[in-house]
Amino acid sequence: MSELSRWAHSGDTPGGRRIRVLIAKPGLDGHDRGAKVVARALRDAGMEVIYTGLHQTPENVAAAAVQEDVDVVGLSILSGSHLALTGRVVRALGDMGAADKWVVVGGIIPKEDVEALHSLGASAVFPATNTGLDSMVDTIRQLVLG
Amino acid sequence: MDGMDEIASRKALWQETAQLKKARQAKIETGLDIAPLYTPDDLATTDFFRDIGFPGEVPFTRGIYPLMYRDRLWGIRQYSGFGTAEDTNRRWKALAESGQVAGVSLANDLPTQLGYDSDDPIALDEVGRVGCAVDTLSDLNLLFDGIPLDKTPVSFNQSTQAPFFLAGLIAVAKRQGVDQARLLGTVSNCTLLEYACRGNWVYPAVPSMRMAIDVASYCIQHMPRYFPFNFFGCNLRSAGATMAEEVGFTFAIAMAYLDEALRRKIDIDDIAPRISFFFTSGIRMFEEAAKLRGGRRAWARLMADHYGAKKEASKMMRMTVYPFASEFSPVEPELNLVRAACGVAAAAMAGAQVIWSPSIDENFAIPSERTARWALRTGQILAEETDVAKTVDPLGGSWFVESLTNAYEEAIMAAVAQIERAGGAIQAIESGYMQRQMADNAYRWERDTASGKRVVVGFNKYRLEGLDEEPIAVHRTDAHTVEAQVRRLRQVRETRDSPRVRAALDNLRRMAEGEENLVPAFLEAVEAYATVGEITSALKSVWGTFKEPVDV
Numbered sequence: 001m002s003e004l005s006r007w008a009h010s011g012d013t014p015g016g017r018r019i020r021v022l023i024a025k026p027g028l029d030g031h032d033r034g035a036k037v038v039a040r041a042l043r044d045a046g047m048e049v050i051y052t053g054l055h056q057t058p059e060n061v062a063a064a065a066v067q068e069d070v071d072v073v074g075l076s077i078l079s080g081s082h083l084a085l086t087g088r089v090v091r092a093l094g095d096m097g098a099a100d101k102w103v104v105v106g107g108i109i110p111k112e113d114v115e116a117l118h119s120l121g122a123s124a125v126f127p128a129t130n131t132g133l134d135s136m137v138d139t140i141r142q143l144v145l146g
Numbered sequence: 147m148d149g150m151d152e153i154a155s156r157k158a159l160w161q162e163t164a165q166l167k168k169a170r171q172a173k174i175e176t177g178l179d180i181a182p183l184y185t186p187d188d189l190a191t192t193d194f195f196r197d198i199g200f201p202g203e204v205p206f207t208r209g210i211y212p213l214m215y216r217d218r219l220w221g222i223r224q225y226s227g228f229g230t231a232e233d234t235n236r237r238w239k240a241l242a243e244s245g246q247v248a249g250v251s252l253a254n255d256l257p258t259q260l261g262y263d264s265d266d267p268i269a270l271d272e273v274g275r276v277g278c279a280v281d282t283l284s285d286l287n288l289l290f291d292g293i294p295l296d297k298t299p300v301s302f303n304q305s306t307q308a309p310f311f312l313a314g315l316i317a318v319a320k321r322q323g324v325d326q327a328r329l330l331g332t333v334s335n336c337t338l339l340e341y342a343c344r345g346n347w348v349y350p351a352v353p354s355m356r357m358a359i360d361v362a363s364y365c366i367q368h369m370p371r372y373f374p375f376n377f378f379g380c381n382l383r384s385a386g387a388t389m390a391e392e393v394g395f396t397f398a399i400a401m402a403y404l405d406e407a408l409r410r411k412i413d414i415d416d417i418a419p420r421i422s423f424f425f426t427s428g429i430r431m432f433e434e435a436a437k438l439r440g441g442r443r444a445w446a447r448l449m450a451d452h453y454g455a456k457k458e459a460s461k462m463m464r465m466t467v468y469p470f471a472s473e474f475s476p477v478e479p480e481l482n483l484v485r486a487a488c489g490v491a492a493a494a495m496a497g498a499q500v501i502w503s504p505s506i507d508e509n510f511a512i513p514s515e516r517t518a519r520w521a522l523r524t525g526q527i528l529a530e531e532t533d534v535a536k537t538v539d540p541l542g543g544s545w546f547v548e549s550l551t552n553a554y555e556e557a558i559m560a561a562v563a564q565i566e567r568a569g570g571a572i573q574a575i576e577s578g579y580m581q582r583q584m585a586d587n588a589y590r591w592e593r594d595t596a597s598g599k600r601v602v603v604g605f606n607k608y609r610l611e612g613l614d615e616e617p618i619a620v621h622r623t624d625a626h627t628v629e630a631q632v633r634r635l636r637q638v639r640e641t642r643d644s645p646r647v648r649a650a651l652d653n654l655r656r657m658a659e660g661e662e663n664l665v666p667a668f669l670e671a672v673e674a675y676a677t678v679g680e681i682t683s684a685l686k687s688v689w690g691t692f693k694e695p696v697d698v
Contacts, residue, residue: 023698027256027271027272028256028257028260028262028268028269028272029256029345030256030340030344030345030346030347031344031345031384032345032385033384033385033386033584033585033588036581036585036588036589036698037585037588037589037592039698040585040586040589040698041589041592049698051696051697051698052696053694053696054345054694055260055345057268079256079272079275079276080275080276081270081271081272081275083271084270084271085271108510110617110619111617112617128510129476129509129510129615129616132596133592133593133596134596
């Protein structure tokens with residue numbers, strides 16, 4: 001397969017590069033199985049994925065997003081503190097002039113918090129028990145490619 | 147054995163008549179086929195005395211004690227904790243009233259496990275959420291109020307803060323008039339497993355191992371009834387490890403600690419008897435039982451052959467087992483009670499010393515008092531109404547289960563060898579190798595569930611139209627809870643003897659730079675009401691923090 005056709009299959013941005021996603025673990029939660037599974041699924045779908053590792057402050061996450069020049073910031077939160085953390089990440093991104101990056105949130109997220117997360121700046125929410133990997137990939141592609 | 151040839155030839159005839167080709171495929175997780183039928187000739191190379199033997203005797207295939215549940219039933223000890231020490235104390239007393247008499251198992255919140263005080267900005271929104279908040283000895287005194295420490299085994303699921311909690315237990319016991327030599331229970335004390343699959347780590351590997359052996363050494367000398375290691379391989383499984391990897395990788399990790407103990411001139415026969423394990427079972431009942439029986443035999447042989455252990459107690463694989471909740475369904479969650487019962491049955495038939503059950507809502511909520519009680523009842527019903535406990539090792543001698551046991555002993559030792567080839571457990575984890583194996587498997591599991599290859603009844607098979615996943619219910623931290631916790635913390639800071647705390651922290655830092663056992667320094671700090679945050683900061687300033695491998 002030529003370089004070009006490889007990119008074409010992976011659903012790239014019109015500029016001709018792969019979708020770049022930061023998978024982040026903000027806060028103190030230590031469960032990374034979901035984050036790592038999602039990272040693999042996004043890679044299989046042709047995206048470039050950078051993983052932050054655990055125990056990131058919202059400011060760390062925003063800084064990494066800027067440094068890695070990602071299109072999407074994916075937050076994986078299973079401890080229940082998704083509202084506070086999402087708000088702080090979005091704010092930090094704004095402070096760094098990176099408000100154009102898409103923020104998506106996944107993990108242990110009650111249905112009743114989904115709307116609140118959207119108001120806080122999340123463009124997509126993926127509650128753990130209710131999201132398939134393929135639909136997550138499609139949603140992210142749609143966000144970036146419009 | 148006589149007659150094996152005849153059995154084999156008659157079986158061949160039976161296979162022809164039965165049209166073996168028609169049989170649906172079945173495999174165990176290792177990929178080995180499960181035969182439609184097992185017969186005595188499947189165990190032709192098994193030597194009864196060498197491989198199966200008697201319970202309470204090497205190689206312990208049938209159980210680590212002679213009479214097992216005919217002497218005493220397994221203990222039930224539900225992992226529990228949330229909010230403040232008083233909240234958790236109340237839940238423990240409720241569990242005791244419902245019949246949980248085998249001790250308590252403490253769940254702590256993330257700030258506590260990671261060494262942050264409840265008023266630390268980084269702890270915001272996490273205080274008391276996934277477990278009980280503990281900042282100082284003041285919380286511990288409240289936590290154990292009315293709980294007699296000379297009679298109640300206490301399990302601390304702590305690795306990074308193992309010495310803090312051990313010291314705390316000793317201090318609380320002192321107040322109750324109970325000498326440390328009488329204390330019962332266990333502490334996880336395994337930072338390698340935290341790095342690999344649980345995430346509650348702070349310090350790098352070398353000082354963490356030093357601290358762990360300090361705790362072990364202290365227990366060996368002063369606390370004969372306390373187990374300083376509880377290797378929680380169950381979390382490897384939750385991270386994606388296969389059954390064989392769960393046990394084999396855990397063995398490799400345990401070996402890293404044993405090797406360090408030996409390096410510090412602790413005798414293998416002093417430390418090995420103080421080790422226990424925490425494994426999973428699940429709905430594939432016979433395979434899970436075989437995994438645990440095979441693991442028990444593998445460990446006994448490892449201790450004897452590799453370490454030259456002489457004492458019987460050194461070769462025993464003591465274990466707590468629980469059905470792992472990744473097999474549970476978020477749709478029709480009441481059916482998870484059936485899944486839990488299968489897993490508890492498997493654990494009982496495998497001869498676990500302590501068995502507890504996840505609640506039906508474990509995957510999407512902190513269990514309510516009701517679902518926690520149902521989990522407790524699951525074990526009680528298995529123990530007292532069914533006949534799983536009526537004879538020792540009821541599966542022993544089953545041609546099927548013994549064949550699988552053989553297969554698992556082999557697969558487990560292969561997983562140990564895999565880690566040894568990767569440079570041993572410490573290197574395998576610092577490089578991210580072990581984590582990558584498990585994450586790859588977790589991905590496969592997810593794909594298999596999505597495709598229906600792994601069946602979850604009601605979820606991806608026979609799903610009722612319009613039946614949604616059960617709503618996720620996170621435990622909302624009560625603002626009052628957090629306020630109360632922070633208020634108490636501030637009060638402790640104001641009323642304690644500050645110079646004494648400063649001196650204790652200075653001492654801790656000094657000792658951390660040296661090589662002496664750290665537990666006495668922890669005792670001094672904890673009894674001075676130093677906070678978990680102050681202690682952790684002091685040690686971080688000497689040791690730094692672990693550098694996580696992020697190449698997923």
